[in-house]
Amino acid sequence: MGGLIKLSNFAKLSGYAEMFGQGLAITVMLSIGTVVVGALLGIVLALMRMSDIRPLRFLGLDKEGHLRGPGVLTTLSKFNPLSFLATAYVEILRSTPVIVQIAVIYYGIFGVIDLPTFSLFGITKFHRFFPGVVALGMNSGAYLCEIIRSGIQSIDGGQSEAARSLGLNQNQTLRFIILPQAIRNILPAIANEFVVIIKESAVTYTIGVQDIMAVVQSVKGATYLIMEPLLVATALYFCLCFPTSKIIAHFERRMSRGNKR
Amino acid sequence: MATNDNILIQVSGLKKHYNKGAIKALDGVNIDIRRGEVVVVIGPSGSGKSTFLRSLNLMEEPTGGAIIFNGVDITKKKIRNEQGKVVKLNIDEHRQKMGMVFQHFNLFPHMTILDNMTLAPIQVKGMKKEDAEKLALSLLERVGLADRANAYPIQLSGGQKQRVAIVRALCMEPEVMLFDEPTSALDPEMVGEVLHVMQQLAEEGMTMVVVTHEMGFAREVASRVIFMDAGNILVDTDPKTFFGNPENPRLQDFLSKVL
Ligand SMILES: Nc1ncnc2c1ncn2[C@@H]1O[C@H](COP(=O)(O)OP(=O)(O)O)[C@@H](O)[C@H]1O
Ligand SMILES: [Mg+2]
Numbered sequence: 001m002g003g004l005i006k007l008s009n010f011a012k013l014s015g016y017a018e019m020f021g022q023g024l025a026i027t028v029m030l031s032i033g034t035v036v037v038g039a040l041l042g043i044v045l046a047l048m049r050m051s052d053i054r055p056l057r058f059l060g061l062d063k064e065g066h067l068r069g070p071g072v073l074t075t076l077s078k079f080n081p082l083s084f085l086a087t088a089y090v091e092i093l094r095s096t097p098v099i100v101q102i103a104v105i106y107y108g109i110f111g112v113i114d115l116p117t118f119s120l121f122g123i124t125k126f127h128r129f130f131p132g133v134v135a136l137g138m139n140s141g142a143y144l145c146e147i148i149r150s151g152i153q154s155i156d157g158g159q160s161e162a163a164r165s166l167g168l169n170q171n172q173t174l175r176f177i178i179l180p181q182a183i184r185n186i187l188p189a190i191a192n193e194f195v196v197i198i199k200e201s202a203v204t205y206t207i208g209v210q211d212i213m214a215v216v217q218s219v220k221g222a223t224y225l226i227m228e229p230l231l232v233a234t235a236l237y238f239c240l241c242f243p244t245s246k247i248i249a250h251f252e253r254r255m256s257r258g259n260k261r
Numbered sequence: 262m263a264t265n266d267n268i269l270i271q272v273s274g275l276k277k278h279y280n281k282g283a284i285k286a287l288d289g290v291n292i293d294i295r296r297g298e299v300v301v302v303i304g305p306s307g308s309g310k311s312t313f314l315r316s317l318n319l320m321e322e323p324t325g326g327a328i329i330f331n332g333v334d335i336t337k338k339k340i341r342n343e344q345g346k347v348v349k350l351n352i353d354e355h356r357q358k359m360g361m362v363f364q365h366f367n368l369f370p371h372m373t374i375l376d377n378m379t380l381a382p383i384q385v386k387g388m389k390k391e392d393a394e395k396l397a398l399s400l401l402e403r404v405g406l407a408d409r410a411n412a413y414p415i416q417l418s419g420g421q422k423q424r425v426a427i428v429r430a431l432c433m434e435p436e437v438m439l440f441d442e443p444t445s446a447l448d449p450e451m452v453g454e455v456l457h458v459m460q461q462l463a464e465e466g467m468t469m470v471v472v473t474h475e476m477g478f479a480r481e482v483a484s485r486v487i488f489m490d491a492g493n494i495l496v497d498t499d500p501k502t503f504f505g506n507p508e509n510p511r512l513q514d515f516l517s518k519v520l
Contacts, residue, residue, distance in 0.1 A: 162426075166433055181369075
């Protein structure tokens with residue numbers, strides 16, 4: 001497994017080009033799947049965190065129905081179980097390593113569920129791909145929750161006041177006024193999260209996803225070469241991430257220019 | 262109180278307390294606002310002017326008292342409908358009849374001027390798009406902004422934005438217009454164009470409640486001027502008496518500082 005990189009060794013890899021291609025395709029599918037799962041989970045978590053469902057609210061009121069001063073009862077009356085759960089989830093996932101989360105989710109959830117084993121686009125098996133999407137999606141959901149929440153909260157309160165004063169109800173205000181502006185604000189951050197996901201997806205080979213890194217491992221096993229396949233993987237990841245972030249930066253600039261018109 | 266068909270909004274004992282009554286933003290406000298009246302609200306900062314105005318369309322939820330608008334107490338969560346059945350009060354139905362203009366305009370930055378104006382008529386009233394646009398354009402025409410219909414708010418000056426905000430509210434054909442310091446965020450040279458539109462509106466007979474520091478507007482356009490201090494209405498009189506012969510010492514003190 002010598003550390004020396006020989007040009008001739010890359011020729012030996014040419015037979016694995018198709019495998020690298022499939023690994024690349026799986027990394028892309030995995031990242032897209034993850035950002036979709038993550039965004040859906042992020043929306044749910046953000047709504048939970050911003051909800052105002054307080055089952056113990058009545059504890060904060062005195063006999064005449066006025067608010068009590070500070071104290072245990074007032075603290076209890078502010079308890080919001082949905083928000084508490086979502087906040088705990090977000091903080092735990094943001095404070096532990098991805099590779100550990102992925103293993104916990106894989107062995108914890110997919111150790112007890114039997115997934116169907118059909119083939120996905122002829123390049124991989126569903127049961128090897130799906131756990132990766134779920135595990136990465138659960139991780140990025142925590143980050144996307146915070147992106148979405150700050151995007152919605154960054155909209156000036158006067159916007160929803162103006163909408164409500166015109167007679168629009170809460171749902172119409174969210175749909176026509178808050179969300180269009182919030183989505184515009186958070187799209188660049190979501191796109192950046194997508195680049196992060198592409199890079200982080202490299203750890204899913206540890207739970208059997210056949211992505212670029214898994215191909216590196218197979219090639220290493222078959223040829224006893226390590227640096228050469230790693231350099232190929234480096235090049236592939238770079239070719240995915242670098243143009244993506246450049247395209248995002250381009251659109252970001254265009255959008256901010258539009259706002260300053 | 263004698264019943265008067267002309268009363269549009271009847272406010273009685275209106276309270277807004279914060280922190281268990283430690284802060285009394287409104288402390289039992291009573292006032293009747295008749296159709297066609299222009300009521301100008303004056304008072305020092307923190308006296309409760311905004312809270313009063315924003316309570317009228319329930320942007321702020323009062324902690325006590327009643328606001329009877331068109332015969333319905335809109336501070337109640339449940340009301341009796343014509344058939345005598347108890348139903349949930351739909352505040353949106355009442356809000357659309359009360360236009361509101363804010364200090365900071367609050368135009369929707371992601372929509373053109375025309376879309377800003379037609380959104381509520383289309384979505385809330387179910388107006389046809391062509392009809393809503395026709396109405397919006399005729400209103401824009403009246404404030405001299407017809408050529409900006411397809412511009413975005415960011416392309417307008419402050420004075421233009423506020424004129425658009427006024428006609429956006431008018432597009433819902435409200436029965437009363439509420440203004441909260443509509444000229445306070447404007448550069449001085451733009452104050453006049455906004456006051457001019459408001460004066461026109463008053464002359465056309467619109468019922469208006471206007472919080473402002475523009476004493477000239479109060480003197481010339483108001484049918485009544487009220488003075489608020491510490492959550493109470495201390496003076497409620499015609500502009501001539503208000504400025505020419507103020508009896509209340511707090512008002513005298515206030516006027517001596519601002520005039
Ligand atoms: N959310 C709030 N919590 C506590 N006090 C408030 C709140 N909103 C307003 N107040 C208080 O209510 C009083 C009246 O405020 P406001 O109606 O805005 O006055 P004005 O518009 O006349 O300047 C002020 O003393 C203000 O500090
Ligand atoms: Mg104010």
